[in-house]
Amino acid sequence: MSTLSERLTLAxxxxxxxxxxxxxxxxxxxxxxxxxxxxxxDAKPRELIxxxxxxxxxxxRLVRPEAPSLPISPHLRGEISGSGNEAGLSEAxxxxxxxxxxxxxxxxxxxSRLAPVIAPPQIERSEISINQLAARIAQSERSxxxxxxxxxxxxxxxxxxxxxxxxxxxALNSRLAGLYAYVPNFGYCILVNRQHPLDRMRWTxxxxxxxFLFDRNQPGVDYLNSPARKPxxxxxxxxxxxxxxxxxxxxxxxxxxxxxRSGDVNVGDVCRIADIYGVSLMAxxxxxxxxxxxxxxxxxxxxxxxVKVRDIKLEAGLDLNMAKPGIETFPERYILLAxxxxxxxxxxxxxxxRLMRCSPIEAREKxxxxxxxxxxxxxxxxxxxxxxxxxxxxxxxx
Amino acid sequence: xxxxxxxxxxxxxxxxxxxxxxxxxxxxxSFHLGQxxxxxxxxxxxxxxxxxxxxxxxxxxxxFLQYHFSILSLSSAGEExxxxxxxxxxDDGEAEGLALASCRGFVFCSDDKxxxxxxxxxxxxxxxxxxxxxxxMWAGNNASRLSSLPAIIRRTSxxxxxxxxxxxxxxxxxxxxxxx
Numbered sequence: 001m002s003t004l005s006e007r008l009t010l011a012x013x014x015x016x017x018x019x020x021x022x023x024x025x026x027x028x029x030x031x032x033x034x035x036x037x038x039x040x041x042d043a044k045p046r047e048l049i050x051x052x053x054x055x056x057x058x059x060x061r062l063v064r065p066e067a068p069s070l071p072i073s074p075h076l077r078g079e080i081s082g083s084g085n086e087a088g089l090s091e092a093x094x095x096x097x098x099x100x101x102x103x104x105x106x107x108x109x110x111x112s113r114l115a116p117v118i119a120p121p122q123i124e125r126s127e128i129s130i131n132q133l134a135a136r137i138a139q140s141e142r143s144x145x146x147x148x149x150x151x152x153x154x155x156x157x158x159x160x161x162x163x164x165x166x167x168x169x170x171a172l173n174s175r176l177a178g179l180y181a182y183v184p185n186f187g188y189c190i191l192v193n194r195q196h197p198l199d200r201m202r203w204t205x206x207x208x209x210x211x212f213l214f215d216r217n218q219p220g221v222d223y224l225n226s227p228a229r230k231p232x233x234x235x236x237x238x239x240x241x242x243x244x245x246x247x248x249x250x251x252x253x254x255x256x257x258x259x260x261r262s263g264d265v266n267v268g269d270v271c272r273i274a275d276i277y278g279v280s281l282m283a284x285x286x287x288x289x290x291x292x293x294x295x296x297x298x299x300x301x302x303x304x305x306x307v308k309v310r311d312i313k314l315e316a317g318l319d320l321n322m323a324k325p326g327i328e329t330f331p332e333r334y335i336l337l338a339x340x341x342x343x344x345x346x347x348x349x350x351x352x353x354r355l356m357r358c359s360p361i362e363a364r365e366k367x368x369x370x371x372x373x374x375x376x377x378x379x380x381x382x383x384x385x386x387x388x389x390x391x392x393x394x395x396x397x398x
Numbered sequence: 399x400x401x402x403x404x405x406x407x408x409x410x411x412x413x414x415x416x417x418x419x420x421x422x423x424x425x426x427x428s429f430h431l432g433q434x435x436x437x438x439x440x441x442x443x444x445x446x447x448x449x450x451x452x453x454x455x456x457x458x459x460x461x462f463l464q465y466h467f468s469i470l471s472l473s474s475a476g477e478e479x480x481x482x483x484x485x486x487x488x489d490d491g492e493a494e495g496l497a498l499a500s501c502r503g504f505v506f507c508s509d510d511k512x513x514x515x516x517x518x519x520x521x522x523x524x525x526x527x528x529x530x531x532x533x534x535m536w537a538g539n540n541a542s543r544l545s546s547l548p549a550i551i552r553r554t555s556x557x558x559x560x561x562x563x564x565x566x567x568x569x570x571x572x573x574x575x576x577x578x
Contacts, residue, residue, distance in 0.1 A: 063486045350405070
């Protein structure tokens with residue numbers, strides 16, 4: 001099977017087109033079309049153009065010389081079996097495949113490589129409870145990543161990018177929180193739903209990172225409000241996310257601090273602690289319950305009281321008007337590679353814009369803002385060429 | 399009469415600079431667009447009445463109201479073959495435009511060096527001209543147009559975020575005009 005035929009097959013499946021329909025579109029027989037997909041018969045240029053149009057893709061993407069990313073086919077977990085299509089699972093997977101394909105295209109264009117990921121050792125299911133196991137692993141990860149034992153995690157995306165987990169953010173079906181997959185010859189990828197609130201997105205990333213640690217070679221999807229009991233790996237990922245984002249030592253410190261100030265800890269205090277750690281009120285309340293700092297069932301009580309979280313936050317003096325920051329679709333490294341490829345004239349402006357999923361004007365603007373750096377002290381503006389080596393002797397005085 | 403095929407980015411640059419495309423008529427009724435450029439919804443920016451920058455989606459209808467482009471489609475096996483070969487290096491819109499221009503003896507308008515590189519790699523003799531050259535062609539020796547160039551270039555820089563690449567022979571000219 002040639003690269004082209006592999007790409008044709010992938011594109012057809014992503015577009016949800018049958019081989020029969022594709023054959024009819026080209027005015028050829030089904031066996032002849034199948035021969036094209038098998039690489040037995042070459043596709044004629046006219047056929048390629050017609051197929052790109054039918055599959056709603058670019059000829060440019062079909063004829064890329066690099067082998068496509070192998071299909072990521074998440075195995076639906078038991079409790080969500082059969083609901084994949086309606087929850088936009090296949091669209092999400094196609095998006096991730098496209099992102100990875102573009103990432104690999106950029107790596108090739110810029111002669112770059114991703115640092116090999118040294119996957120952490122597989123976690124053995126131990127005799128201790130899931131929560132204890134997750135707490136131990138989360139603590140060890142925080143330590144490894146230099147996050148300390150009590151501090152909130154600032155930019156979780158950049159932190160995980162450093163250990164080779166590629167995080168993409170895009171609009172997905174609202175029932176889908178995120179998707180995790182291992183892509184052979186590329187690495188570990190997480191796709192997060194942009195439509196969700198920021199605290200939920202952070203939770204999703206931490207949860208999926210838990211999968212990376214626990215069952216990284218088993219792709220999976222996470223739906224919200226799944227009715228059935230979650231399997232072990234899902235429960236581990238949830239417990240890991242709680243411990244990773246809300247380290248026990250830090251939470252206890254914040255809780256005791258609040259108690260010291262007024263002799264009590266109220267809902268407003270919980271709201272503020274949740275805000276510090278970038279999690280929802282629900283996540284923080286459940287975490288405090290789990291740590292036995294508050295009574296079990298407090299979250300149920302709060303929920304049933306009918307008070308809106310928004311009102312509680314307002315009362316606690318939290319800034320609700322703070323807009324959700326513009327979250328990039330792609331990891332920082334991808335963006336820098338795209339800018340580098342464009343700045344060094346390896347790709348055209350239209351290609352650059354398409355790789356950034358924005359208009360040419362927006363793409364130019366992004367490149368401009370990333371390529372310039374202002375040194376505050378001297379009010380001096382310098383332009384950085386991203387492809388400039390800092391290792392070459394001629395680029396700097398000794 | 400010279401015929402020109404515009405790529406998407408050149409169209410955006412000219413629109414931002416002039417605040418429309420009507421000025422193309424002053425160069426001549428010889429500008430064409432490939433079907434793929436027409437199919438792309440163009441996103442441009444303009445100044446509002448109060449001077450603030452606003453985003454604007456430019457529809458194909460709006461483009462045609464300002465200048466009556468003829469739309470070109472690939473119509474021969476030669477054009478299709480060339481388009482697909484060029485698409486290994488370029489975006490579809492550029493590959494189509496360059497293939498059309500090359501097979502029909504037209505001039506292709508693009509500011510991207512990879513376009514010229516792809517043409518060279520295919521052994522094409524197609525003339526390729528850039529946004530600065532188009533603006534110079536439009537201005538010619540007309541004193542009024544020449545005096546409006548700095549403002550047009552500033553608009554293109556601010557609204558279209560365009561500046562010729564460091565490798566472009568027109569970079570210095572562009573920067574000087576912008577500073578005037």
